[in-house]
Amino acid sequence: MTSQSSPPKAKAIAVEAPAAGAVRDARPAAVARVPIGRRLAAFAPLLVLLAMCVGIALANPGFLEFRNLVRVANSAAVPLVIALGATFIVLMGSIDLSVEGTLSVAATAVALLAANDSNAFHWGWFVPLVAVAAGALLGFANGFVHTTLRIPSFMTTLGVWFVGLGIATVLLGGSAVRILDPSIRSIALSRFLEFPLAVWISLAVFLIALLVQERTPFGRHVLAIGGGEDIAELSGIAVRRVRILAFTLAGCFYGVAGVMAAAQLGQANADIRRV
Numbered sequence: 001m002t003s004q005s006s007p008p009k010a011k012a013i014a015v016e017a018p019a020a021g022a023v024r025d026a027r028p029a030a031v032a033r034v035p036i037g038r039r040l041a042a043f044a045p046l047l048v049l050l051a052m053c054v055g056i057a058l059a060n061p062g063f064l065e066f067r068n069l070v071r072v073a074n075s076a077a078v079p080l081v082i083a084l085g086a087t088f089i090v091l092m093g094s095i096d097l098s099v100e101g102t103l104s105v106a107a108t109a110v111a112l113l114a115a116n117d118s119n120a121f122h123w124g125w126f127v128p129l130v131a132v133a134a135g136a137l138l139g140f141a142n143g144f145v146h147t148t149l150r151i152p153s154f155m156t157t158l159g160v161w162f163v164g165l166g167i168a169t170v171l172l173g174g175s176a177v178r179i180l181d182p183s184i185r186s187i188a189l190s191r192f193l194e195f196p197l198a199v200w201i202s203l204a205v206f207l208i209a210l211l212v213q214e215r216t217p218f219g220r221h222v223l224a225i226g227g228g229e230d231i232a233e234l235s236g237i238a239v240r241r242v243r244i245l246a247f248t249l250a251g252c253f254y255g256v257a258g259v260m261a262a263a264q265l266g267q268a269n270a271d272i273r274r275v
Contacts, residue, residue: 070195077202078257078264084209085253088246091213093226094146094153101164102138102251106131106258107265108168114181125183131262132255138164139251143244179262187263198260205256212249222246 040047057063082099089096109131115122123130138160146156179185190197213219221242224232233239 073199074196077198080202081205081257085250091222091226096157098157098160101161102135102254103258104168105164106135106255107262108171110262111177114184116177118177128259131259135251135255139248143247147240147243
C-alpha cells in the first residue's frame, strides 16, 4: 500500500506596505544620498557668473556701482534675447548659425522703414512687427530646408546667415542710415526705474520664453526631441513640425533683438554726429 504524501502547502508571506509617513520621511534621506557635486551641477553657470562678478568687483570696486550695473544690463539686453531664441534650437540638439544674418535683416528693416534721413518712409510702431516677421520668415526657411531636404542644421543656418547679410548689404547700399523716429529711439532712450526700456523688453521676452518652455506642449516636445528624435517620433510627436516651429520662433526672437539693436545703434550714431 503506497502512501501518498500531500504536497507541501505554500506559506503565505505577508508584506506590510510602509506607511505614507514613512515614504515621505524617506524622500529627504534619498535626496541627501545624492552627492553634493551632482546637486550643484545644475547651478554651475550661476556659480561661475557670481565668481566672475566677485573677481571683477575685487579688481575694480566701481563695478558694483548702480550706474555701472545699469550699463551692464543695457549691454546684455540684446545678447539675452538672442540667447533665448537659440535656446530652443540647442534643446533640440541642433545649431543655429543664422543669428547675424537674421539680426541684420531685422535691423535693416527698422532703419529703412522707420523715419530716417535716407528715405521718406515713416511706418511708426508698425516697423517692429515687420522686423519680427522678417526674422520669423528666415527662421521658417531654416526649419523648412533643414527638415524637408534633410540638410544638417549647421549647413542650413550657415547658408541663411550669408543670405541675410547679403540682403542687408543690398538694401543699405553701403550707406549709414540714421533713425529719426522717436518711438523707435525711445527703446534706447526711455527709462523706467532707472533702467532703459530695452532692459525691460529683454526681461519680458525672457518670461515669454520661460512660459513657452515650461508650460506649453511645444516646449515639452522640444525637450523630447532633444532627448531622442526617434523615441519622440514613436511617441506621436510631429518632429518635423516642431522643428520648423522652433526655428521660426527663434527667428522671431532674433527679430526682436534686431529692433533693439537698431534703436541702440541709431542712438549711438546720433550721439557721434552730435559730437
